[in-house]
Amino acid sequence: MVNPVLTEAAIAPFLETRWLGRELHCFDVLDSTNSTARELAAAGAADGAVVIADAQRRGRGRLGRAWVSPAGRNLYVSIVLRSAVPPERLAQVSLLAGVATCETARAWCPDAAIKWPNDVLAGGRKTAGILCEMDLGGATPVVVAGIGVNLNSAAGDFPEELRDKATSLRLAGGAPVDRARFTGALLTRLEACVDRWRQDGFAPIATAWRALAPLLGRRIHVQEPGGAVTGTAIDLDDDGALRIRRDDGSEHRVVAGDVTVVGGYEQRATTDEHR
Numbered sequence: 001m002v003n004p005v006l007t008e009a010a011i012a013p014f015l016e017t018r019w020l021g022r023e024l025h026c027f028d029v030l031d032s033t034n035s036t037a038r039e040l041a042a043a044g045a046a047d048g049a050v051v052i053a054d055a056q057r058r059g060r061g062r063l064g065r066a067w068v069s070p071a072g073r074n075l076y077v078s079i080v081l082r083s084a085v086p087p088e089r090l091a092q093v094s095l096l097a098g099v100a101t102c103e104t105a106r107a108w109c110p111d112a113a114i115k116w117p118n119d120v121l122a123g124g125r126k127t128a129g130i131l132c133e134m135d136l137g138g139a140t141p142v143v144v145a146g147i148g149v150n151l152n153s154a155a156g157d158f159p160e161e162l163r164d165k166a167t168s169l170r171l172a173g174g175a176p177v178d179r180a181r182f183t184g185a186l187l188t189r190l191e192a193c194v195d196r197w198r199q200d201g202f203a204p205i206a207t208a209w210r211a212l213a214p215l216l217g218r219r220i221h222v223q224e225p226g227g228a229v230t231g232t233a234i235d236l237d238d239d240g241a242l243r244i245r246r247d248d249g250s251e252h253r254v255v256a257g258d259v260t261v262v263g264g265y266e267q268r269a270t271t272d273e274h275r
Helices: 008-014 033-042 087-105 169-173 179-200 203-212
Strands: 024-030 050-056 075-082 113-115 119-122 125-135 142-149 219-224 227-236 242-246 251-254 258-261
Touching (some): 008 024, 008 179, 033 075, 033 125, 075 179, 087 119, 087 125, 087 203, 113 203, 119 169, 125 169, 179 203, 203 227, 219 242, 227 251
Parallel strands (some): 024 050
Antiparallel strands (some): 075 142, 113 119, 125 142, 219 258, 242 251
């Protein structure tokens, strides 16, 4: 069954966590789950506190883009993470959230894959995006990890200009997705990833990311804030940056930007995908 409303009672049977999601805030509609999670964190919300909205008025993605957030179909969730995370490690949190989301999505769509840094694709089209934000105002940094997953959207739910670029797990996998079950599975997987990262560092997360990313070894085009670069994707760096080898043989680190695989994934993937 596809749950009409995401509530704490609906999610609880599927939540197998020790600390993440044990403080759970569910709303019918918010401007943005990230904004509300940051407000709750400033008011003292616990490590692992979770904010979920059935719909968002002003959902946000990376690079200032809007995230289309209709009611009753998908998952819009933000997680508060309290730990001494230096700003330069924020990208690692973003990548581990992508790993958890992609691994969860594969239970419904086995071909789900990651496009650097953390977009989740199904059939080469974007089905999930992640926005991590850090608040440095308190005694220790607080990270809010926002995750949007298109679970049950129909093609007509997307703006016309995005219909060949975005998808949902229902469209890609051919069956409705129980939103409560997916939410419990995602939060459970995310807790495991955060625990591993806190205990063992970024190396095991990077290994998991590589196994989910079809772009390594592929020719890619990257639109960075300061310009564009083309080359072959080599690997992740220790801080989560993407290393590429340019045509002249030199290496280049991508810290922020949009990646296009030349020739596409299974289907076309573009730099302007749904966020």
